[in-house]
Amino acid sequence: MQRADVYAPRGLALTLETAGAWLLALIWIAPLAYAVWTAFHPQEFSTRFVWNAPLTLENFSRVLEAAPFGRYMVNTFVYVSFVLACQLVLCTLAAYGFARYDFFGAGVAFALVLVQLMIMPDVLIVENYRTMTKLDLVDTAPGIALPYAASAFGVFLLRQTFKSVPKELDDAARVEGASPLQTLWRVYIPLAKPVYIAYALVSISHHWNNFLWPLIVTNSVEARPLTVGLQIFAGVDQGIDWSVICTATLISAAPLLVAFLLFQRQFVQSFMRAGIR
Amino acid sequence: MTRRLSHHVTGWLLVLPAMAFLALFTHWPALATFVDSFWSTPKGKRPARFVGPDNYQHMLSDPVFWKAAWNNLIFALGTVPLSIALALLMAVWVNDRLKGQTALRMAYFTPTILPMIAVANIWLFFFTPSYGLLDQIRGLFGAQPWPWLGSDQTALFCVIVVAVWKEAGFFMIFYLAALQQIPPTLAEAASLEGASRWTYFRRVQWPLLMPTTLFVFVNAAINAFRMVDHVFVLTHGGPDNATTLLLYYIYEVGFKFWDTAYAAALTVVLLVVLALIAAIQFGVIERRAHYR
Structure with missing residues (x-):
C-alpha cells in the first residue's frame, strides 16, 4: 500500500533529517563496530584507528586459551x-x-x-x-x-x-x-x-x-x-x-x-x- | 453434573503446573520477603529472632539506602523520558523512508539483543579517561581528559546514557508499528486544512500514539528499577555510591555483606515501587476505557 507522503520531508528538511538519522545510527552501532574492529586487529591498534591496520585472529585464540x-x-x-x-x-x-x-x-x-x-x-x-x-x-x-x-x-x-x-x-x-x-x-x-x-x-x-x-x-x-x-x-x-x-x-x-x-x-x-x- | 465437575477439574489440572511454579518462585518469595524483613539475620548458631520494625528503622538512618533511592529516582527521571523521546524520534525517522531505512532500523534495534554485561565493557572503554573514545574525540577539540566514571558528577549520567542506548531501539519498534497504523487519509485531510508538519504531529500523530506511549512508559519505568547489569561493569556502584541503584544495593547487602534480613526489607521497598507503577498502569488504563 502506498503511504500518503504529504508530510514526508523534502529538500533541506530531508537532507537534515537523513544526516540526523545517520548520525544517531552511527552512535548506536559504535560500540559493536568498535568491538569488531578491536577483536580482529592486533593489540596495538585497539585505540588507534588507521585504515591499513593488519587483520588477525590471534585475539580469539588468546581468549579461548585464557578462559573456558x-x-x-x-x-x-x-x-x-x-x-x-x-x-x-x-x-x-x-x-x-x-x-x-x-x-x-x-x-x-x-x-x-x-x-x-x-x-x-x-x-x-x-x-x-x-x-x-x-x-x-x-x-x-x-x-x-x-x-x-x-x-x-x-x-x-x-x-x-x-x-x-x-x-x-x-x-x-x-x-x-x-x-x-x-x-x-x-x-x-x-x-x-x-x-x-x-x-x-x-x-x-x-x-x-x-x-x-x-x-x-x-x-x-x-x-x-x-x-x-x-x-x-x-x-x-x-x-x-x-x-x-x-x-x-x-x-x-x-x-x-x-x-x-x-x-x-x-x-x-x-x-x-x-x-x- | 459430572460433566460440569470434570470441566472444572480439567481446567484446574491444566493451570496447576504453572501455578505451582509461580507460587514457589513468585508468590511465596514475595510474602517471605515481607515476613523476613521483620526478623533478624541468622548468624552462625544464632537463629533469626523477631525484631519488629528494626530493619526499617535501620534503613531510615542508612545514608547508603537514601543515596540508592535518590540515585534510582534520578536514573528513572533520566532514562524514562529520554528513551521515550529517542524511540519516537527513531520511529519517525525510520517511518519517513529515508535512504537506507532498513540499515537505520537495524542499527537502532541491535542493542536490544546484545547482552548488557557484554556491551557495558565496550562503553567502559568509551568512557576511559585520555585514550577512551570519548576523550579522544574531545581531544580533537582541545578538551582536557575527564574521568567520566570516576567522578561523582558524571558517573550516574554515564550509567543513564548506557541504559537509554540499550532500550530506546526496543521501544522504537512499538512506535513504528503504531505510526504505520495511522490511516494516510488523516495526513491528507490535515494538509488540506493547511496544517504544518509540526501541527500534524502534535494534533494528530501524538494523540493517536498515546496508548503506545503509555505502554512504553510503564515498561521503561519497570526497567528503571531492575536494570543494573551495567552497574556491575561500569562502576560497581561507585564512586562513593554515586551510582548505587536499589537492586544493586540489595545485591550488595544480601550477597556481599550476607545481611539477608536487611536485604529483605530493602526488597520490600522495591516491591512497593513496582506495585505503585502497576497502580499507575491500571489507573490510567481504566480511565482510558471510559472513552471507548
Missing part, C-alpha cells in the same frame, strides 16, 4: 533450552486452561498469574536463593532456570492466541472423540505457531543475556553461563587489555547476533508481537 568460553557457551545453551522447554509446556497448558475452561476460581488464578508481570524473579533474588539452597539446586542449570519456568507473559500471550481460535474447531475435534490434550495438540498449537516462534525468540534473547540471577546462583565453571563468565573474565583476569575484552564480548554475543543479522525481520516482528498485547 566454550564451556560457558554450552552452559548457556543448556540453561536457555531448559528454560524455553519448561516455559513452552507450562505456559501452553495454563493458557489453554484459561482460554477454554471457565473453571471455578479462574479469575483469581489468572490475577495471581499476572502478578508476575510486575514482580519478576529478577527482584526476588534473596528469597529465591534461599529456596535454591533448600532444594540443593545452587550451581546447577535447573537452579538458574526454574524461577523463570512459569512465565506470566507466556501464559498471557498464548491465552490471547488460543481465545482467537474458533470454538467450532474445538467442538469438531471433541465430536471425533479427542481428549483435551489431543485437541490442544492437534488444533490449538498448530494454529499458534507464529506466536510460539515470537515467544521463543524473545525468551531466548532474554535468557541468553540474563546476568544478575545466574551470577548469584552459580559459582563454578561447570554451571556459569556466558554473561557471568565474561564478567569474571573481564573484571578479574584481564587488566585493561581491550582487544581481549572486546573479543570475549563478541564471542558472548555472537550466536544471538548472527541469528539476528540473518533473521532481522523475524526478530523485530517477534519483539513487536510479544510486546503488543
Whole structure:
C-alpha cells in the first residue's frame, strides 16, 4: 500500500533529517563496530584507528586459551533450552486452561498469574536463593532456570492466541472423540505457531543475556553461563587489555547476533508481537 | 453434573503446573520477603529472632539506602523520558523512508539483543579517561581528559546514557508499528486544512500514539528499577555510591555483606515501587476505557 507522503520531508528538511538519522545510527552501532574492529586487529591498534591496520585472529585464540568460553557457551545453551522447554509446556497448558475452561476460581488464578508481570524473579533474588539452597539446586542449570519456568507473559500471550481460535474447531475435534490434550495438540498449537516462534525468540534473547540471577546462583565453571563468565573474565583476569575484552564480548554475543543479522525481520516482528498485547 | 465437575477439574489440572511454579518462585518469595524483613539475620548458631520494625528503622538512618533511592529516582527521571523521546524520534525517522531505512532500523534495534554485561565493557572503554573514545574525540577539540566514571558528577549520567542506548531501539519498534497504523487519509485531510508538519504531529500523530506511549512508559519505568547489569561493569556502584541503584544495593547487602534480613526489607521497598507503577498502569488504563 502506498503511504500518503504529504508530510514526508523534502529538500533541506530531508537532507537534515537523513544526516540526523545517520548520525544517531552511527552512535548506536559504535560500540559493536568498535568491538569488531578491536577483536580482529592486533593489540596495538585497539585505540588507534588507521585504515591499513593488519587483520588477525590471534585475539580469539588468546581468549579461548585464557578462559573456558566454550564451556560457558554450552552452559548457556543448556540453561536457555531448559528454560524455553519448561516455559513452552507450562505456559501452553495454563493458557489453554484459561482460554477454554471457565473453571471455578479462574479469575483469581489468572490475577495471581499476572502478578508476575510486575514482580519478576529478577527482584526476588534473596528469597529465591534461599529456596535454591533448600532444594540443593545452587550451581546447577535447573537452579538458574526454574524461577523463570512459569512465565506470566507466556501464559498471557498464548491465552490471547488460543481465545482467537474458533470454538467450532474445538467442538469438531471433541465430536471425533479427542481428549483435551489431543485437541490442544492437534488444533490449538498448530494454529499458534507464529506466536510460539515470537515467544521463543524473545525468551531466548532474554535468557541468553540474563546476568544478575545466574551470577548469584552459580559459582563454578561447570554451571556459569556466558554473561557471568565474561564478567569474571573481564573484571578479574584481564587488566585493561581491550582487544581481549572486546573479543570475549563478541564471542558472548555472537550466536544471538548472527541469528539476528540473518533473521532481522523475524526478530523485530517477534519483539513487536510479544510486546503488543 | 459430572460433566460440569470434570470441566472444572480439567481446567484446574491444566493451570496447576504453572501455578505451582509461580507460587514457589513468585508468590511465596514475595510474602517471605515481607515476613523476613521483620526478623533478624541468622548468624552462625544464632537463629533469626523477631525484631519488629528494626530493619526499617535501620534503613531510615542508612545514608547508603537514601543515596540508592535518590540515585534510582534520578536514573528513572533520566532514562524514562529520554528513551521515550529517542524511540519516537527513531520511529519517525525510520517511518519517513529515508535512504537506507532498513540499515537505520537495524542499527537502532541491535542493542536490544546484545547482552548488557557484554556491551557495558565496550562503553567502559568509551568512557576511559585520555585514550577512551570519548576523550579522544574531545581531544580533537582541545578538551582536557575527564574521568567520566570516576567522578561523582558524571558517573550516574554515564550509567543513564548506557541504559537509554540499550532500550530506546526496543521501544522504537512499538512506535513504528503504531505510526504505520495511522490511516494516510488523516495526513491528507490535515494538509488540506493547511496544517504544518509540526501541527500534524502534535494534533494528530501524538494523540493517536498515546496508548503506545503509555505502554512504553510503564515498561521503561519497570526497567528503571531492575536494570543494573551495567552497574556491575561500569562502576560497581561507585564512586562513593554515586551510582548505587536499589537492586544493586540489595545485591550488595544480601550477597556481599550476607545481611539477608536487611536485604529483605530493602526488597520490600522495591516491591512497593513496582506495585505503585502497576497502580499507575491500571489507573490510567481504566480511565482510558471510559472513552471507548
